[in-house]
Amino acid sequence: MSWIIIAGAATASSVFVLAVVNLYLYLTYRERFMKFWAYAWGVHTCRYLFLIASVIWPEHLFLRDINYLCIIVSAVLLLTGTRIFIGKPVGRLETLIGLVIGSWTVLAPTLRLPAPYVVVPIFAFLSYTYIHTGMQFLKSLPRRPTSRITGWLFVLWGIHQADYPILRPIEWFAPWGFIIGSILATSIAMGLVLIYFERTYQTLREKEERHEQLIASSHNWIWEVNANAVYTYASPQVLDLLGYGPEEVVGKTPFDLMPDAEAKRIGAIFAAIAARQEPFFRLENTNRRKDGRLVVLETSGVPFFDSQGRFCGYRGMDHNITERKQTEVQRELVKQVLLVLNEPQDLKGSLAEVAHLIQGHMDLDAVGVRLQEGDDFPYHVQLGFPRDFLIKENTLIERNPNGESCRDEHGRVRLECACGLVLSGHVPKGHPLSTPAGSFWTNDSSLLLRLSPDQDPRHRPRTECIRQGYASTALIPIRYKDRIVGLIQCNDRRSDRFSVEVIQHLEGIAAYIGAALIRRWSEDERINLEKQLQQAQKMESVGRLAGGVAHDFNNMLGVIIGHAALGLMETAPGHPCHDHLEAINAAAERSAELTRQLLAFARRQAIEPRIIDIDDAIANMLKMLQRLIGEDIQLIFEPATRMWPVLMDPSQVDQIMANLCVNARDAITGTGRIVIQTGTVVADADYLVNHPEAELGEYVWVSVSDNGCGMGQETLPHIFEPFYTTKGIGEGTGLGLATIYGIVKQNRGFITVRSEAGQGAIFTIGIPRHRGAGAGPPRQEGNHALPTGSETILLVEDERGMLGITCALLKNQGYQVLASGAPDEAIQMAGAYGKPIDLLLTDVIMPGMNGKELAEQLKAKHPGLRCLFMSGYTADVIANHGVLQERIHFLQKPFLLPTLASKVREVLDLPC
Incomplete structure (x- = not known):
């Protein structure tokens, strides 16, 4: 039986190795x-030891029984471990049977039963246990070679256990039985280990795939750095975040990807954290992309250690928070912009601060703000633009080769460039470079050069931005109510500086600027209205004073002019007094002209409006105007192609043009140019913003511009004030522009002026369009003999001197004159006169009764009486704000004899 000892020892050794291997795996994993497997193979090892012992000491039967008991316990433990391995619950039935069989193994020897009664139940249980375990492997585990082979080995081992009671007594088979059992047990143990490692590998592979999928689905960049802060791993997301591939990042440090100042700051922070081997979270840091752009990342990391507990580095992730930081910056920018716009300072100063804020927060090369000034949109504020750029781009008005502004079919000035496109509101919807709010932007200005003409929405393209190297351009409209009044211009030489979100943010800032403009301009409008009210009150006071002065002064001038005329008629040209009388007459006429200017300024001048064409009126006086300004100054007249008629006294057109041209002439030193332009305009709510003195309606406008010395801002507020002049003593009265202002207001028009020192001046006058039918008769000019007559004239004048000289002049022309110094006396004289009276020639302003009331009383008694009023100041008795009432005949004092004779004859010849 020595072979049993050898075979048992060999089998025990191999099974013991399996027990040690499983124990090691258990302690490791x-x-x-x-x-349970380690315990099973350990107990199985003991089984062979007790088997060898029972052979050596056969007299000790308990050794054989312990051998059988070890076989049963080993089988139960192996079955339990296997069920746990395949995820099945531990079988209570098998455990119970094992306890019963184990008890039977202990009790059977005491009953002195034959050996088969003891052995058969034991090996039947073992056979069932191993076959059942094998079937569990075949059913429950994946169909892989290892699991299937192991399952069948368990089945074979179970079959081998079943044949043990039968074949064991056969002496020649017993050694082979031990060998077969040892091979099956060893193979099964190795198969279990291999199945475990296969499953472990599969689990690790699934974990790795899950880990890779999680990394792939993450927007964050996963990384690992060693103890020296050198990247040893970088996930593919680094390409999206920084533009580098993972292989480009590995071997670098995080600080290699940062600007120098940021690298120094973050390096110090990381060194302190790594020295304490602490985790860190949400550490904000700025990195530079491969293309040069900056991104802000939020970094979190935890330390990791090797099996010996030594610090190995950090693992973590980076999250892109650039958009969030930009939003924070934008919110802060909006906050500061609102604070600036609500500060009580001038608009230009506020916009300059806003431009600085935009440039600083957005890191832009250049920022400008254009605001409307008349028809143009010059830079109100600009930062960072080169001087030569500003010289070329400050104005947007399109001009023809003669330097004249171009207009569209509606009379609006045409604007060039993409700026003009935005400011005119013509940005096409859906254009790739536009937004629904009317903005125009691009990150590659060179694209504008490659647009075909039918795709280019600009009226006349400019390329100065491209020549200056500005790759990124954004033009954001500023709106006042429903009208575009300016824009924000942002330029940068780097590409990809703007996005839809950034443009929308700038559109929000533009809206705040527009709201600020509404507040500022509303306040300015209120202040202007107050000034206009004060000016109107002042003008009314001056007008009353001028009217009073003119009434008495014109009477005295009338006496002087009349007597001088009579003296000249009675004195031969060679008489010593003839020259003196002409000098008196000339001085009196200049004084009368000064009085007329004063009345025109005060809007008290009596006028006779006619339906006229402004272009014709100006064209008829061009030669006179050219003589007035001299040959050294070029006079250019640019009439409109189609004009509306106006209702206005032609003489007032002469006064306006003469005064404006003389004013322009005096502003020009040496040679120069004066341009007269005309046109039509519909004054709507938008138009009134820049022309607050106008009212809603249709206007004919006339502008007179020059390239003279211009006026400073300290002069402009005073130019329409009476007697205000910048000329030297004796060079001007200061009534020229005041006269124009009075005439314009008398005709319900408006006047504006734009000027800067050294930049010339542009005066624009608007006169309401006349929609009535018919045209006034042309003025008759030329030299004619003084008309005479023999009719009877009732002359009423409260100024005795004026009464006497007028009576003498009329009698000199052959008329019968009834002279009266008061209205009551005139009524009595008319009643006492027994003959018909052909004409009432009366002063307007008289004590007790005015001329109109006198005429009404006399016409009630003398129905065919014709009336001619005369005055130096009508005081609205026969005129509304200087405009003569219908069918009123008027003679302005002081008058010359030809004027008196012609007017009297004209009225007498009218039908009753």
Whole structure:
């Protein structure tokens, strides 16, 4: 039986190795089933030891019984571990049977039963246990070679256990039985280990795939750095975040990807954290992309250690928070912009601060703000633009080769460039470079050069931005109510500086600027209205004073002019007094002209409006105007192609043009140019913003511009004030522009002026369009003999001197004159006169009764009486704000004899 000892020892050794291997695996991986397997193979090793002992000491039958008991316990432990391994619950039935069989193994020897009664139940249980375990492997585990082979080995081992009671007594087979059992047990143990490692590998592979999928689905960049802060791993997301591939990042440090100042700051922070081997979270840091752009990342990391507990580095992730930081910056920018716009300072100063804020927060090369000034949109504020750029781009008005502004079919000035496109509101909807709010932007200005003409929405393209190297351009409209009044211009030489979100943010800032403009301009409008009210009150006071002065002064001038005329008629040209009388007459006429200017300024001048064409009126006086300004100054007249008629006294057109041209002439030193332009305009709510003195309606406008010395801002507020002049003593009265202002207001028009020192001046006058039918008769000019007559004239004048000289002049022309110094006396004289009276020639302003009331009383008694009023100041008795009432005949004092004779004859010849 020595072969049993040798075979048992060999089998025990191999099974013991399996027990040690499983015990090691259990202690390493702490898998519960490994513990049961280790115990099973350990007990199985003991089984062979007790078998050898029972052979050596056959007299000790308990050794054989312990051998059988070890076989049963080993089988139960192996079955339990296997069920745990395959995820099945531990079988209570098998455990119970094992306890019963174990008890039977202990009790059977005491009953002195034959050996088969003891052995058969034991090996029947073992056979069932191993075959059942094998079937569990075949059913429950994946169909892989290892699991299937192991399952069948368990089945074979179970069959081998079943044949043990039968074949064991056969002496020649017994050694082979031990060998077969040892091979099956060893193979099964190795198969279990291989199945475990296969499953472990599969689990690790699934974990790795899950880990890779999680990394792939993450927007964050996963990384690992060693103890020296050198990247040893970088996930593919680094390409999206920084533009580098993972292989480009590995071997670098995080600080290699940062600007120098940021690298120094973050390096100090990371060194302190790594020295304490602490985790860190949400550490904000700025990195530079491969293309040069900056991105802000939020970094979190935890330390990791090797099996010996030594610090190995950090693992973590980076999250892109650039958009969030931009939003924070934008919110802060909006906050500061609102604070600036609500500060009580001038508009230009506020916009300059806003431009600085935009440039600083957005890191832009250049920022400008254009605001409307008349028809143009010059830079109100600009930062960072080169001087030569500003010289070329400050104005947007399109001009023809003669330097004249171009207009569209509606009379609006045409604007060039993409700026003009935005400011005119003509940005096409859906254009790739536009937004629904009317903005125009691009990150590659060179694209504008490649647009075909039918795709280019600009009226006349400019390329100065491209020549200056500005790759990124944004033009954001500023709106006042429903009208575009300016724009924000942002330029940068770097590409990809703007996005839809950034443009929308700038559109929000533009809206705040527009709201600020509404507040500022509303306040300015209120202040202007107050000034206009004060000016109107002042003008009314001056007008009353001028009217009073003119009434008495014109009477005295009338006496002087009349007596001088009579003296000249009675004195031969060679008489010593003839020259003196002409000098008196000339001085009196200049004084009368001064009085007329004063009345025109005060809007008290009596006028006779006619339906006229402004272009014709100006064209008829061009030669006179050219003589007036001299040959050294070029006079250019640019009439409109189609004009509306106006209702206006032609003489007032002469006064306006003469005064404006003389004013322009005096502003020009040496040679120069004066341009007269005309046109039509519909004054709507938008138009009134820049022309607050106008009212809603249709206007004919006339502008007179020059390239003279211009006026400073300290002069402009005073130019329409009476007697205000910048000329030297004796060079001007200061009534020229005041006269124009009075005439314009008398005709319900408006006047504006734009000027800067050294930049010339542009005066624009608007006169309401006349929609009535018919045209006034042309003025008759030329030299004619003084008309005479023999009719009877009732002359009423409260100024005795004026009464006497007028009576003498009329009698000199052959008329019968009834002279009266008061209205009551005139009524009595008319009643006492027994003959018909052909004409009432009366002063307007008289004590007790005015001329109109006198005429009404006399016409009630003398129905065919014709009336001619005369005055130096009508005081609205026969005129509304200087405009003569219908069918009123008027003679302005002081008058010359030809004027008196012609007017009297004209009225007498009218039908009753």
